[in-house]
Amino acid sequence: MDLLQLRYFRAVARTEHLGRAATQLRVAQPSLSRTIARLEADLGVPLFDRQGRGIRLNRFGAAFLARVDRALGELDDARTELADLAGSGCGSVVVAAENLAVLRTVLGSYLAAYPDVAVRLSQCSPEETATRLQAGTVDLAVLSQRLDRPGIAGRDLITEEVLLAVPPGHRLARRRRVPVSELLSEPFVTTGPDYWPRTLLDRLFAPTGRQPVIACEGDEPASLRGLVALGLGVGLLPAMARPSPGARVSWLHVDAPDCSRTLSLYWREGAYLPLSAQRFRDMAAERFAAIEDGRAPGGL
Numbered sequence: 001m002d003l004l005q006l007r008y009f010r011a012v013a014r015t016e017h018l019g020r021a022a023t024q025l026r027v028a029q030p031s032l033s034r035t036i037a038r039l040e041a042d043l044g045v046p047l048f049d050r051q052g053r054g055i056r057l058n059r060f061g062a063a064f065l066a067r068v069d070r071a072l073g074e075l076d077d078a079r080t081e082l083a084d085l086a087g088s089g090c091g092s093v094v095v096a097a098e099n100l101a102v103l104r105t106v107l108g109s110y111l112a113a114y115p116d117v118a119v120r121l122s123q124c125s126p127e128e129t130a131t132r133l134q135a136g137t138v139d140l141a142v143l144s145q146r147l148d149r150p151g152i153a154g155r156d157l158i159t160e161e162v163l164l165a166v167p168p169g170h171r172l173a174r175r176r177r178v179p180v181s182e183l184l185s186e187p188f189v190t191t192g193p194d195y196w197p198r199t200l201l202d203r204l205f206a207p208t209g210r211q212p213v214i215a216c217e218g219d220e221p222a223s224l225r226g227l228v229a230l231g232l233g234v235g236l237l238p239a240m241a242r243p244s245p246g247a248r249v250s251w252l253h254v255d256a257p258d259c260s261r262t263l264s265l266y267w268r269e270g271a272y273l274p275l276s277a278q279r280f281r282d283m284a285a286e287r288f289a290a291i292e293d294g295r296a297p298g299g300l
Contacts, residue, residue: 003075005039006068008032009047013057013065016048073136077272091276092118096129097142098195099221102240102263105291106284113283117276125194125219133266139277141266142284144196153269157288159262160239162200165224165249167231173250180204180256187215187233189224196261197221197236204256225249240291263288 011021012032022029040047047061057065097103100123111119122129122138126145133141134149141147147154164183166172172182184205190212191198198217205212215233228235229247238261242251253259265284267273273281 001039001042003072005035005042006072008035009039010065010068010072012036012055013047013061013068016055016057018055069135073271076136091274092120093140093274093276093280094120094122094138095140095142095280096122096124096132096138098123098126098129098144101222102142105240106280106287109287110280110283114276114279126196127194130266133268136268136271139267139274140281142263143266144261144263145199146262147264147266151269152266154264154266155285157263157265157284158240158292159260160292162197162236162238162254162259162261163242164234164252164254165228165237165241166234166252167228168248168250170231170234170250172234172252175252177253177255180208180254183212183234184208184210185213187213189216189227189233189235190214191221191224192217192219195219195221197224200259200261201236204254204259 008021008025008027011025012018015021015024018029018032018036022032025032036047043060043064045060046058047064048055049058095103100121103121107119107121110117122132124132126143126147129138129141129143130147130149130152132138133147133152142157164172164178172178188201190201193199193202201212213233216227224235225237225241225244226247227233228237229249236254236259265281267277267281
């Protein structure tokens with residue numbers, strides 16, 4: 001068994017498709033098939049169940065993949081750590097978030113301070129973000145949901161009030177505060193259940209025994225303010241969005257306990273975090289602490 005076999009196996013295991021894995025690895029499919037067959041022969045067990053022309057990872061393959069992920073992850077971390085120690089290269093950092101707008105707070109400063117670092121951003125659902133983090137395909141993840149998974153470490157960046165945004169001319173536009181009881185019939189612009197605005201909305205409505213009226217449900221939190229401004233409905237937005245330029249809305253405080261969200265930064269616990277990612281993590285913590293303390297302006 002060699003490293004090439006392990007990397008080939010991991011690609012096939014993740015895609016469960018020889019053709020796609022071969023394309024990803026830039027090798028011929030027959031060569032990839034022979035490599036997997038030799039690995040299975042060496043291990044003495046099949047790693048995949050063959051179903052016609054398709055393949056499925058079986059229980060042996062799933063157990064082996066967990067070990068291979070850890071082994072290859074350690075080797076990749078070792079290569080990165082040695083490069084950092086030797087001071088060679090400029091490094092890279094891969095950051096995933098459910099809403100890329102929150103990264104603007106730190107991204108400009110980071111790029112100015114480290115212009116030679118290759119920065120890659122990825123926007124995906126909180127569940128997919130967590131999966132990518134655990135798999136080691138991203139260095140850092142920024143989420144507004146608590147991520148309680150084995151092998152994941154994190155720190156809170158900021159806890160901020162969540163406000164109600166209403167369109168111009170709305171019956172509540174001149175109010176400063178509103179209880180949830182006055183919102184029972186209001187149409188809401190919100191996200192799907194996997195994202196924090198919907199989770200918070202459902203929690204606020206739970207004591208009333210009513211379900212919120214959903215006028216729009218999407219997976220792009222950054223678009224909510226514009227849809228509210230168009231008059232489609234009202235929406236819950238973080239206070240950080242208030243000073244941002246863009247669609248005009250009116251802002252109200254919601255009279256409900258803990259109407260807030262906490263933005264947190266996560267990374268793999270115990271794995272080597274590249275120096276470029278360590279710097280991004282530290283700069284993010286400093287930037288958001290300054291916003292929370294009022295020493296720096298917010299805005300998304």
